[in-house]
Amino acid sequence: MRHLMNPLDFTVEELDRLFDLANDIENDMPKYAHACAGKKLATCFYEPSTRTRLSFEAAMLNLGGSVLGFSDANSSSAAKGESVSDTIRIISCYADICAMRHPKEGAPMVAAEKSGIPVINAGDGGHQHPTQTLTDLLTIRSLRGHLDHLTIGLCGDLKFGRTVHSLINALSRYEGMRFIFISPDELRIPDYITEMLRAKDIPYEEVIRLEDKMPELDILYMTRVQKERFFNEEDYIRLKDFYILDRKKMQHAPQDMLVLHPLPRVNEISTDVDDDPRAVYFKQAQYGVYVRMALILTLLQIQP
Numbered sequence: 001m002r003h004l005m006n007p008l009d010f011t012v013e014e015l016d017r018l019f020d021l022a023n024d025i026e027n028d029m030p031k032y033a034h035a036c037a038g039k040k041l042a043t044c045f046y047e048p049s050t051r052t053r054l055s056f057e058a059a060m061l062n063l064g065g066s067v068l069g070f071s072d073a074n075s076s077s078a079a080k081g082e083s084v085s086d087t088i089r090i091i092s093c094y095a096d097i098c099a100m101r102h103p104k105e106g107a108p109m110v111a112a113e114k115s116g117i118p119v120i121n122a123g124d125g126g127h128q129h130p131t132q133t134l135t136d137l138l139t140i141r142s143l144r145g146h147l148d149h150l151t152i153g154l155c156g157d158l159k160f161g162r163t164v165h166s167l168i169n170a171l172s173r174y175e176g177m178r179f180i181f182i183s184p185d186e187l188r189i190p191d192y193i194t195e196m197l198r199a200k201d202i203p204y205e206e207v208i209r210l211e212d213k214m215p216e217l218d219i220l221y222m223t224r225v226q227k228e229r230f231f232n233e234e235d236y237i238r239l240k241d242f243y244i245l246d247r248k249k250m251q252h253a254p255q256d257m258l259v260l261h262p263l264p265r266v267n268e269i270s271t272d273v274d275d276d277p278r279a280v281y282f283k284q285a286q287y288g289v290y291v292r293m294a295l296i297l298t299l300l301q302i303q304p
């Protein structure tokens, strides 16, 4: 039985097959409408979510399956002190597959060890968010046509942003990648990531100003400052509006640069950018449904 904890759990070839399946789903949804009839997805969310939980639920419903679960730790037995290991043993009696989000790094992995059903990490603290990465990769592959030979700028909270950590991990396996990390000093990318890039001889730069680097980018990945992971509110308030991408700054960007954002956005992208054809973050959310449909089929080993 396979789980998904980290984007590296799939080989590059397996990811290619997953994305081919997601594109086929995009082009022919009716073909998949009953693929998961009789199957149940449990969404166990111990942390807030809109897109991830609802896109998982939409994915399972689109496949003809059903969903059950909780969206708040206080409405589950976690509030009574139950461990994730016990909870997943119970969920395994009720559902065929589980998507779990948890504020503690590694909690979905602990659950997977005791689980009778595939567990998908839907975000664990500031650590990893593999299904957002699958969404990001599918968006880039579908709209740029390839995942190699790209210069990608990641901007904002590179310290706490789990989507950033997962995406760099995944992209570091493709040829010709170059990373530009754009953040204030306090929110720099963790050392373990730059060490990994150096060990693999992958070029990267760390800068503070966004405008200077825009002309070089194929992809700009904007992120929200992760309020919930700060220890003190003053630091958050000081840093939260450090970057605001607006129409004026977009004038520095190449005509074919894509702007991605895992969402939710707070102030880091002005709404006047939304109509720019290079702003693809809402399309990205749609790709999130196709890729989660493909993932559910793959982990349940269903071939429609």
Ligand code: NCD
Binding pocket: 051, 052, 123, 129, 132, 162, 163, 223, 224, 262, 263, 264
């Ligand atoms: C992200 C997350 O939860 O890490 N959201 C999402 O799943 N699309 C990004 C964020 O919350 O900033």
